[in-house]
Amino acid sequence: xxxxxxxxxxxxxxxxxxxxxxxxTKHFPIRSGLLQRVTGxxxxxxxxxxxxxxxxxxxxxxxxxxxxxxxxxxxxxxIEPTSGSIAFNGTxxxxxxxxxxxxxxxxxxxxxxxxxxxxxPRMTIGAAIRExxxxxxxxxxxxxxxxxxxxxxxxxxxxxYAARYPHEFSGGQRxxxxxxxxxxxxxxxxxxxEPVSALDVSVQAQVVNLLRDLQRDRGLAYLFxxxxxxxxxxxxDRVAVMYLGRIVExxxxxxxxxxxxxxxxxxxxxxxxxxxxxxxxxxxxLPGEPPSPAxxxxxxxxxxxxxxxxxxxxxxRLVPPLEEKAPGHFVACLKVNRTSPSTPAPTP
Amino acid sequence: xxxxxxxxxxxVPAVGGGPLLNVQALHVAFPAGGGAIARAxxxxxxxxxxxxxxxxxxxxxxxxxxxxxxLLRLVPSPGRIEAGSAIHFNxxxxxxxxxxxxxxxxxxxxxxxxxxxxxxxxxxxxxxxxIAEVVRVHTKASRRDAWxxxxxxxxxxxxxxxxxxxxxxxxxxxxxxxxxxxxAMALVLEPQFxxxxxxxxxxxxxxxxxxxxxxxxxxxxxxxxxxxxxxDLGVVAEMASRVIVMYAGQVVExxxxxxxxANASHPYTEGLLAAIPRLGADQARLTxxxxxxxxxxxxxxxxxxxxxCAYAYDRCATEAPALVQIGSAHRVxxxxxxxxxxxxxxxxxx
Numbered sequence: 107x108x109x110x111x112x113x114x115x116x117x118x119x120x121x122x123x124x125x126x127x128x129x130x131t132k133h134f135p136i137r138s139g140l141l142q143r144v145t146g147x148x149x150x151x152x153x154x155x156x157x158x159x160x161x162x163x164x165x166x167x168x169x170x171x172x173x174x175x176x177x178x179x180x181x182x183x184x185i186e187p188t189s190g191s192i193a194f195n196g197t198x199x200x201x202x203x204x205x206x207x208x209x210x211x212x213x214x215x216x217x218x219x220x221x222x223x224x225x226x227p228r229m230t231i232g233a234a235i236r237e238x239x240x241x242x243x244x245x246x247x248x249x250x251x252x253x254x255x256x257x258x259x260x261x262x263x264x265x266x267y268a269a270r271y272p273h274e275f276s277g278g279q280r281x282x283x284x285x286x287x288x289x290x291x292x293x294x295x296x297x298x299x300e301p302v303s304a305l306d307v308s309v310q311a312q313v314v315n316l317l318r319d320l321q322r323d324r325g326l327a328y329l330f331x332x333x334x335x336x337x338x339x340x341x342x343d344r345v346a347v348m349y350l351g352r353i354v355e356x357x358x359x360x361x362x363x364x365x366x367x368x369x370x371x372x373x374x375x376x377x378x379x380x381x382x383x384x385x386x387x388x389x390x391x392l393p394g395e396p397p398s399p400a401x402x403x404x405x406x407x408x409x410x411x412x413x414x415x416x417x418x419x420x421x422x423r424l425v426p427p428l429e430e431k432a433p434g435h436f437v438a439c440l441k442v443n444r445t446s447p448s449t450p451a452p453t454p
Numbered sequence: 455x456x457x458x459x460x461x462x463x464x465x466v467p468a469v470g471g472g473p474l475l476n477v478q479a480l481h482v483a484f485p486a487g488g489g490a491i492a493r494a495x496x497x498x499x500x501x502x503x504x505x506x507x508x509x510x511x512x513x514x515x516x517x518x519x520x521x522x523x524x525l526l527r528l529v530p531s532p533g534r535i536e537a538g539s540a541i542h543f544n545x546x547x548x549x550x551x552x553x554x555x556x557x558x559x560x561x562x563x564x565x566x567x568x569x570x571x572x573x574x575x576x577x578x579x580x581x582x583x584x585i586a587e588v589v590r591v592h593t594k595a596s597r598r599d600a601w602x603x604x605x606x607x608x609x610x611x612x613x614x615x616x617x618x619x620x621x622x623x624x625x626x627x628x629x630x631x632x633x634x635x636x637x638a639m640a641l642v643l644e645p646q647f648x649x650x651x652x653x654x655x656x657x658x659x660x661x662x663x664x665x666x667x668x669x670x671x672x673x674x675x676x677x678x679x680x681x682x683x684x685x686d687l688g689v690v691a692e693m694a695s696r697v698i699v700m701y702a703g704q705v706v707e708x709x710x711x712x713x714x715x716a717n718a719s720h721p722y723t724e725g726l727l728a729a730i731p732r733l734g735a736d737q738a739r740l741t742x743x744x745x746x747x748x749x750x751x752x753x754x755x756x757x758x759x760x761x762x763c764a765y766a767y768d769r770c771a772t773e774a775p776a777l778v779q780i781g782s783a784h785r786v787x788x789x790x791x792x793x794x795x796x797x798x799x800x801x802x803x804x
Contacts, residue, residue: 335659
């Protein structure tokens with residue numbers, strides 16, 4: 107059975123997945139010299155596959171440059187993928203053009219990290235939220251105004267704020283505006299790209315709760331892109347860990363946090379500071395920094411920093427496939443045995 | 455030449471029995487538009503002992519960074535430190551010190567690590583030159599000795615192949631590497647006191663772990679005191695010996711780190727601790743603090759936190775609470791200290 111078939115089973119969904127990504131790749135060309143010839147490629151996303159069920163939250167985690175944001179944008183075709191397939195409700199969206207692509211976009215929205223950068227400073231927030239309704243011909247005139255007022259109320263803002271401009275809002279409020287704007291066109295899937303990373307902890311909690319309430323009320327599916335693993339622990343149903351353009355581990359939330367199998371995931375989890383001064387947890391300190399995606403290491407991309415005791419020559423030659431090592435728990439590591447972890451996992 | 459020899463030509467102020475740093479009634483104000491005044495720091499007092507790590511926490515806009523800049527007299531114009539404020543470092547009054555003498559302390563006995571190394575580093579000087587410059591400004595070291603010291607320091611902060619890296623420019627280094635350069639520059643003269651303003655906020659978690667480990671190790675080796683400004687309570691738990699919680703320009707709670715986490719007494723501290731997402735929490739709903747920090751031009755009357763507080767009652771609107779001692783080195787600014795029976799949750803108004 108292929109690992110993809112496993113993934114289908116692991117998603118636990120007898121139903122059709124809402125979103126199915128296969129072998130998604132995005133290479134950015136590197137040009138150099140006088141003639142600006144293509145001399146290489148930054149392999150930002152390098153063969154990523156996963157599925158998201160209706161109403162599910164899949165978190166995509168990893169450090170800067172791992173390709174999580176590029177993956178999110180490629181799914182919405184805000185960045186054109188180099189290759190791969192993206193099926194949304196069974197439709198291959200990479201073949202869509204013009205009007206049919208625009209219609210599809212209504213169902214797939216994005217919430218950005220920095221809502222200030224994504225809102226037009228000269229447009230009232232009411233007008234910004236209305237825009238989607240008009241473009242997709244969902245409502246106009248007084249009906250649109252009513253919808254805007256209802257959306258603002260739903261994200262915890264006062265309806266009369268519709269007449270205000272983005273600069274009049276705090277960071278947390280602007281993120282609520284960004285969420286209202288995404289919701290306006292009634293999508294079934296939202297890419298949340300680091301939606302709470304720029305917010306203070308108290309406001310972050312407000313926005314995380316809001317996203318979860320909206321998911322429950324509207325049956326939304328999220329691709330939740332984040333580097334903060336503690337936030338992910340509160341949001342996700344399943345978690346995919348990316349490193350240098352590849353998914354290195356994908357598992358249900360509980361399984362990933364309780365028994366991370368990939369050495370990188372173990373280090374990542376152990377690096378999260380624990381808000382408890384009496385904690386005696388030991389930390390795995392990874393040596394060095396992630397290599398450049400323009401020149402990724404051979405074999406397992408993590409091998410130069412890997413601290414696995416069984417690391418050997420094979421790790422430098424063979425690309426480990428993403429395989430199901432425990433029920434629903436996929437790992438790309440040659441040294442992790444099926445069913446039992448080869449190293450005791452840290453308990454975060 | 456060793457570092458202590460390099461610095462032996464420097465006059466060392468006498469170290470008394472008192473604290474290393476003593477801040478009393480610090481007020482910092484910025485003129486805002488329309489004649490309004492933003493009282494960003496509004497009467498804070500604290501001390502830091504030799505070798506101690508103190509964390510300053512609170513949300514954006516509560517005055518943490520302005521406090522840090524005040525300690526070096528770097529408050530950006532038109533902001534000013536108001537009369538009546540006092541900052542003593544090793545017994546020296548920093549606020550009345552002539553500029554020349556202050557400059558000899560800054561970067562030498564007292565140094566700062568900024569959040570954004572890209573903006574704090576000079577883009578047209580190699581990182582080795584920038585560190586060597588600090589050495590040459592404050593000591594009589596030769597160009598050669600200063601360069602060697604810079605390379606040595608880059609090695610000490612964990613940069614591989616420091617001799618090559620020293621010749622590189624900031625844009626050629628990764629974010630984590632630039633932060634190490636900033637730390638090397640701050641620590642090259644082995645200051646007694648280092649202020650680090652969100653030093654790991656812009657970094658990935660595995661790199662953050664490396665930098666925090668480095669700060670701990672350097673602190674143990676040099677005995678420096680550290681004032682760490684952060685909004686991350688996980689970092690606080692791992693680094694601090696004592697914690698100062700700021701809200702709306704004031705200190706609202708101060709305690710040894712274990713006491714703060716085990717027995718947070720101010721409703722704001724309690725709210726901050728409850729709002730942190732935790733790894734093992736398993737999708738529990740997060741507790742929130744409603745609303746946001748009020749504007750510094752218009753702090754609320756009475757208790758400044760009352761509009762967001764789950765316990766606020768009539769007295770909170772009319773009477774500003776004082777910072778009172780509730781335990782060993784544990785101080786809290788809240789009326790509930792005198793009226794604990796009032797600690798009954800209600801729906802906040804915000």
